Amino acid sequence: MPVVLSYGITGPDISEVFKSLYLETLAKRLKEQGRPATVARLALMTGLPRAEVDKLRARKAERRELRSLTTQRFHLFASLLAMWHDDSQFSTPYGAPLDLSLQPERGFRTFSEIVESAAPGSNVSLVLDELLAAGCVEVHAEKFVRCINRVFIPSGVDVSRIVRLGQSVGAMVSTLVHNVFRDPSEPAYFERALMTGGTVKREFRIVALKHLNTALQEVIEQIDRWWESKEEEYHESPGARYGLQAFFYEEPPSDTDIETAPQAAAG
Numbered sequence: 001m002p003v004v005l006s007y008g009i010t011g012p013d014i015s016e017v018f019k020s021l022y023l024e025t026l027a028k029r030l031k032e033q034g035r036p037a038t039v040a041r042l043a044l045m046t047g048l049p050r051a052e053v054d055k056l057r058a059r060k061a062e063r064r065e066l067r068s069l070t071t072q073r074f075h076l077f078a079s080l081l082a083m084w085h086d087d088s089q090f091s092t093p094y095g096a097p098l099d100l101s102l103q104p105e106r107g108f109r110t111f112s113e114i115v116e117s118a119a120p121g122s123n124v125s126l127v128l129d130e131l132l133a134a135g136c137v138e139v140h141a142e143k144f145v146r147c148i149n150r151v152f153i154p155s156g157v158d159v160s161r162i163v164r165l166g167q168s169v170g171a172m173v174s175t176l177v178h179n180v181f182r183d184p185s186e187p188a189y190f191e192r193a194l195m196t197g198g199t200v201k202r203e204f205r206i207v208a209l210k211h212l213n214t215a216l217q218e219v220i221e222q223i224d225r226w227w228e229s230k231e232e233e234y235h236e237s238p239g240a241r242y243g244l245q246a247f248f249y250e251e252p253p254s255d256t257d258i259e260t261a262p263q264a265a266a267g
Contacts, residue, residue: 079118083118085221101143
């Protein structure tokens, strides 16, 4: 809801999103059952007017196209940064990204070369601006581009940030749903959680984040290299996409915690 309020999304907008998702999920289930997902059937089963079902389904293609374009943009930058760290053309033998020249210069790889390798046909200046805004690169002496962050997180008020939020939350929920409803023949998806046994000082957050940003980042980069090597081996088109996410979170105090805190402090 804080995101909804910050972006000025209205109540009717939220209602339309939920109705659309409900319709899409129902249509998919009907298709799996071998039953036609006609407008009349969907209207009857959802309790929505036929005209509204028509309108919501018509907008589905538009939303899908916008989501696809934004997702492609995000993956473009993620692929470029991975290549910068892992491809021997643009990194040292120890996996450190090379400084790339902005202009052709003897003995140096150029930034335009990596853009062309990772995303052929992309506008080099626009890619550089995006990476600068996201804090992934720095420009030194107006001649070289230095990579300072492997992770691309769009900055500012940007639709792609909302798409990323939706993808992350959706991925987490889909994993939980899969594990709850999966057929015994299907593998359980990897899912682990770690939390403090009790309430701790706020300073713990700083200490934990500092540790995770060093120790866990190294593990993620190792997995990323292994993942990339296996991806080529198992490539298939059409196929499915699989992913892994890790994040730190804070659980808000419950009403019980708030009520008992002063008594515990007094004790």
